[in-house]
Amino acid sequence: MAWDFSTDPEWAEKLAWVDDFVRSECEPIDLIVKESHDLNNPVRQALIPPLQEIVKDRGLWATHLGPHLGGPGYGQVKLALLNEILGRSECAPIVFGCQAPDSGNSEILAHYGTPELKKRYLEPLLDNRIVSCFSMTEPQGGSDPKVFTTRAVQDGDYWVINGEKWFSSFASLASFFIVMAVTDPDAPPYQRHSMFVVPAETPGINVLREVGLGYQQPGSGREGYVRYENVRVPADHMLGPRGGAFVVAQTRLGGGRIHHAMRTVGLVRRIFDMLCERAVSRHTQGQMLGDKQLVQQMIADSWMQIEAFRLLTLQTAWKIDQRGDYKAVRADISAVKAMMQNVLHDVSSRALQLHGSLGTTHEMPFVQHLVESFVLGLADGPTEVHKVTLARLLLKDYRPSPDVFPSEHLLRLREAAEAKFADKLAGIPRS
Numbered sequence: 001m002a003w004d005f006s007t008d009p010e011w012a013e014k015l016a017w018v019d020d021f022v023r024s025e026c027e028p029i030d031l032i033v034k035e036s037h038d039l040n041n042p043v044r045q046a047l048i049p050p051l052q053e054i055v056k057d058r059g060l061w062a063t064h065l066g067p068h069l070g071g072p073g074y075g076q077v078k079l080a081l082l083n084e085i086l087g088r089s090e091c092a093p094i095v096f097g098c099q100a101p102d103s104g105n106s107e108i109l110a111h112y113g114t115p116e117l118k119k120r121y122l123e124p125l126l127d128n129r130i131v132s133c134f135s136m137t138e139p140q141g142g143s144d145p146k147v148f149t150t151r152a153v154q155d156g157d158y159w160v161i162n163g164e165k166w167f168s169s170f171a172s173l174a175s176f177f178i179v180m181a182v183t184d185p186d187a188p189p190y191q192r193h194s195m196f197v198v199p200a201e202t203p204g205i206n207v208l209r210e211v212g213l214g215y216q217q218p219g220s221g222r223e224g225y226v227r228y229e230n231v232r233v234p235a236d237h238m239l240g241p242r243g244g245a246f247v248v249a250q251t252r253l254g255g256g257r258i259h260h261a262m263r264t265v266g267l268v269r270r271i272f273d274m275l276c277e278r279a280v281s282r283h284t285q286g287q288m289l290g291d292k293q294l295v296q297q298m299i300a301d302s303w304m305q306i307e308a309f310r311l312l313t314l315q316t317a318w319k320i321d322q323r324g325d326y327k328a329v330r331a332d333i334s335a336v337k338a339m340m341q342n343v344l345h346d347v348s349s350r351a352l353q354l355h356g357s358l359g360t361t362h363e364m365p366f367v368q369h370l371v372e373s374f375v376l377g378l379a380d381g382p383t384e385v386h387k388v389t390l391a392r393l394l395l396k397d398y399r400p401s402p403d404v405f406p407s408e409h410l411l412r413l414r415e416a417a418e419a420k421f422a423d424k425l426a427g428i429p430r431s
Ligand SMILES: Cc1cc2nc3c(=O)[nH]c(=O)nc-3n(C[C@H](O)[C@H](O)[C@H](O)COP(=O)(O)OP(=O)(O)OC[C@H]3O[C@@H](n4cnc5c(N)ncnc54)[C@H](O)[C@@H]3O)c2cc1C
Pocket: 101, 133, 134, 135, 136, 137, 138, 139, 140, 141, 142, 143, 144, 166, 167, 168, 169, 223, 374, 375, 377, 378, 379, 380, 381, 382, 383, 384, 385, 388
């Protein structure tokens, strides 16, 4: 019976190297480089590309790519073990060539781009010579794509896009945008939108402002509020079939969600280490924090949450490898996606609490992690939607009870058991 939690020795050796490299090379860069996607920043350019070369030489560059894109096709379990190390550091994903949203956008381009678009955008994107933007959410609502109104109208050999998008990450740094727009307003809701590649230099793309997250300084945000005004793109810049934007979007989401989860495992383990270090360092009222039962409960709860989350993430990765299809593992991916927010939220809250006043400051990372936990619960679909998806998929396997009493009603079961053993028990006295 195959039921094995060990890592093959060759991969374990690579992971050991990655662990050391991320701790010693990537983590310090997080403290110096403000935006690892900014290819125009000389400090970033001095520090990150040399590390990328080392990763390439080691054969660990862009390992999420399948063989059709020149990647090693390692499979999700190996990627999970790798990503949980990368999750310790903000810049590690870009150092290893697997950063969002470029990883997902490259999968879309690989599936649906024309040879010319692939040459122009896919090759440099895979090499991190450019970065990209995925522009779908609109200011009036993100969880419900049926409310999106950005419109694309055909004009000869061009499509003309008008509308506003919100939280288009890296809009100001991107060389191209992947934009979802309504092309067929009268079609059924999920066949109204099409997906387009929009080159960044196209006239009419206006980044109204860059929205920052709660812990960021005003003006240092990277979530673009973008207005598209009469933006003209050639007809061959449509990705996938007309009306097929939702199918195209799914190309990026399955992999994206599970990779975020893998990285969250790494991040949350790092926070757990901070929590435990504090517990054995801080002395109050005659005892270490770690000697107090309420604190011990925080530690035990955190560990159980992290390990349960990690196991579900790894099992989901394993199922994707077995079935070779994200769709077949949709329930598991939704479960992992929904758990991500809670585990990061709960562990970083406890770590903040145990660090006392220091924990609330910008001298420790917990406030950022708390905000990030909400980001994890929003980006790629809110937690609630994933729980609904999970519940619906689970309920598909259930049928109503045969009558007003449940099928496991004890009287019903006992009656059936009596009938089953009637012959054997005939004549035996019973109390
Ligand atoms: C840091 C960050 C980066 C992002 N990057 C991108 C990007 O690059 N490109 C892009 O297009 N988008 C991006 N997004 C946007 C993200 O996809 C949306 O935030 C998300 O889809 C939710 O949309 P919304 O923010 O409009 O919230 P709303 O749709 O207004 O939802 C608000 C809340 O309502 C509740 N809710 C929603 N639906 C349901 C439901 N069915 N049942 C019960 N409750 C529900 C949830 O609590 C939800 O959080 C990013 C978001 C963040 C925070």
